[in-house]
Amino acid sequence: MKKEHKSLLNTDLPDFERDYFCDTYPQEVKPLKGFIEKFLNWARAQSLWILGFGTGCGAIELRPLMTARFDMFRYGMAPRPTPRQSCVFIIGGYASIKTLKRIVRSYEQIQAPKFVLALGSCTINGGMYFDSYNTINRIDHYIPVDVYVTGCMPRPEAIIAGLRKLQERIMQGKAEKANDYIKNFEWYKANQKKIIKDWNMPDFNW
Amino acid sequence: MDTPLLLKILYAIISLGVITIWGLTLNGVVRKIYARVQGRIGPPFWQPFIDIIKTYGKRTAVAHGIMFFLGPVFRIAGGIGTYLFIPAIIGSTVFSNFSVSGDVLLVMYFIFFGQLGMALGAGESGHPYSAIGVARGLAQMTAFEVPFALSIIALAIQYKTLNITAIIMAQQGGFLNWTIFTNPLATIAALIALLGMNMHNPFSVVLAPQEIPIGPPTEFHGSYLGLMQTNRGIFNAAKLVLFMNLFFGGATNIFAMIIKTFAIYMISVIVGVSFPRFRVDQSIKFFLSVPAVIALISIILLII
Ligand code: SF4
Numbered sequence: 001m002k003k004e005h006k007s008l009l010n011t012d013l014p015d016f017e018r019d020y021f022c023d024t025y026p027q028e029v030k031p032l033k034g035f036i037e038k039f040l041n042w043a044r045a046q047s048l049w050i051l052g053f054g055t056g057c058g059a060i061e062l063r064p065l066m067t068a069r070f071d072m073f074r075y076g077m078a079p080r081p082t083p084r085q086s087c088v089f090i091i092g093g094y095a096s097i098k099t100l101k102r103i104v105r106s107y108e109q110i111q112a113p114k115f116v117l118a119l120g121s122c123t124i125n126g127g128m129y130f131d132s133y134n135t136i137n138r139i140d141h142y143i144p145v146d147v148y149v150t151g152c153m154p155r156p157e158a159i160i161a162g163l164r165k166l167q168e169r170i171m172q173g174k175a176e177k178a179n180d181y182i183k184n185f186e187w188y189k190a191n192q193k194k195i196i197k198d199w200n201m202p203d204f205n206w
Numbered sequence: 207m208d209t210p211l212l213l214k215i216l217y218a219i220i221s222l223g224v225i226t227i228w229g230l231t232l233n234g235v236v237r238k239i240y241a242r243v244q245g246r247i248g249p250p251f252w253q254p255f256i257d258i259i260k261t262y263g264k265r266t267a268v269a270h271g272i273m274f275f276l277g278p279v280f281r282i283a284g285g286i287g288t289y290l291f292i293p294a295i296i297g298s299t300v301f302s303n304f305s306v307s308g309d310v311l312l313v314m315y316f317i318f319f320g321q322l323g324m325a326l327g328a329g330e331s332g333h334p335y336s337a338i339g340v341a342r343g344l345a346q347m348t349a350f351e352v353p354f355a356l357s358i359i360a361l362a363i364q365y366k367t368l369n370i371t372a373i374i375m376a377q378q379g380g381f382l383n384w385t386i387f388t389n390p391l392a393t394i395a396a397l398i399a400l401l402g403m404n405m406h407n408p409f410s411v412v413l414a415p416q417e418i419p420i421g422p423p424t425e426f427h428g429s430y431l432g433l434m435q436t437n438r439g440i441f442n443a444a445k446l447v448l449f450m451n452l453f454f455g456g457a458t459n460i461f462a463m464i465i466k467t468f469a470i471y472m473i474s475v476i477v478g479v480s481f482p483r484f485r486v487d488q489s490i491k492f493f494l495s496v497p498a499v500i501a502l503i504s505i506i507l508l509i510i
């Protein structure tokens with residue numbers, strides 16, 4: 001593949017701030033071939049570290065997921081309160097325009113390979129806020145989504161089922177949305193900037 | 207010793223591998239125990255191994271500067287250094303490590319060393335929670351070093367040596383010769399200090415899951431985090447082996463080592479599951495009062 005070194009302009013930042021931020025264009029990192037990647041995919045599927053992003057009421061279901069009754073730890077899933085160390089990003093409910101900025105920022109800070117689980121109708125198609133002026137209708141226009149869990153609000157069983165589905169996809173090597181994001185970076189950025197009016201962060205939060 | 211250097215290095219690597227596996231298994235078992243106490247099933251005990259493979263398998267990584275690179279390296283150097291100067295199994299060529307040249311002071315230095323390196327690395331990551339975690343960690347560490355150092359002084363007076371092998375040798379021949387029976391006060395003080403070192407509740411102010419969700423390692427990811435997880439296994443086991451050597455008569459075979467270190471670890475686990483967390487000021491005040499006084503009394507008793 002031809003290597004192109006586009007640099008990000010960070011045009012929405014004031015001049016004196018542009019120096020502070022990285023302007024290198026994010027790069028795709030292709031999966032390895034053969035046995036090693038399969039082994040790593042198995043490990044990735046068995047150890048899902050979750051960054052729960054409680055944007056709306058649906059996120060309340062993440063707590064019973066962790067406590068005694070549903071106990072997601074037995075599947076090797078664990079909550080991780082920092083984006084740097086997590087691999088599964090759970091968007092828990094409606095995403096308002098204000099939170100979208102933080103969602104994008106947190107998503108970009110997670111290190112690849114990363115997976116996104118969209119939780120609840122609001123995240124997927126706007127749900128009961130479909131015509132609201134300050135929530136977005138489809139999260140997958142702004143960041144790529146691997147697994148959708150429908151419902152208003154989905155029960156913990158549904159979330160576990162979604163996470164199991166995600167594990168399956170990871171093991172099959174199909175969870176490569178982090179690379180898709182880079183591939184369609186311009187489209188995603190354009191969508192994000194269309195919605196977020198007061199854009200005051202770098203173009204890529206590496 | 208007349209073992210050739212290369213062979214010694216090979217032995218050290220084997221011994222390090224074994225202790226890493228044992229330390230990580232211990233961590234996994236402890237997570238299971240915590241889960242059972244909370245009425246959960248908990249992750250399988252091999253979960254730490256999978257987590258490590260996954261973290262090393264991350265495809266991208268971001269560095270925040272040179273110290274950010276070096277932080278985890280210092281940390282694991284502290285862990286390996288601590289372990290390599292402690293004889294894990296007395297009388298065994300493979301597991302006696304480089305103990306001949308090492309003494310307790312060197313090991314104590316290594317225990318401190320990793321944390322300081324880590325503090326620099328975490329400081330450079332620039333995350334506010336890292337800075338808070340580092341400040342709390344160093345404050346608590348300074349506090350628990352006091353009873354620990356005092357009880358080491360008590361041991362030095364008691365056995366008239368700082369050499370770990372000599373200290374183990376002095377405790378051989380029946381369990382009544384163990385330091386825990388010959389000098390119970392120093393042992394109690396040091397075991398309380400161990401609670402602080404292991405950073406389970408009530409002394410988990412560094413990671414403080416409820417306020418500063420992770421503490422110093424907040425920004426570490428990928429292989430940086432992988433190194434730190436590996437170190438968590440090595441360092442944990444190394445501390446336990448040190449305590450076994452100093453207070454519980456050392457080990458003459460690998461089974462004795464496994465049983466004794468497990469039992470010592472259970473002390474901090476049981477305390478950990480049964481108590482809520484101290485605040486920073488409470489924890490520091492605690493270390494500087496109760497265990498420090500106990501250790502002082504043990505020294506005074508030895509002198510008079
Ligand atoms: S889908 Fe329902 S539960 Fe979820 S955020 Fe929307 S309204 Fe709340």
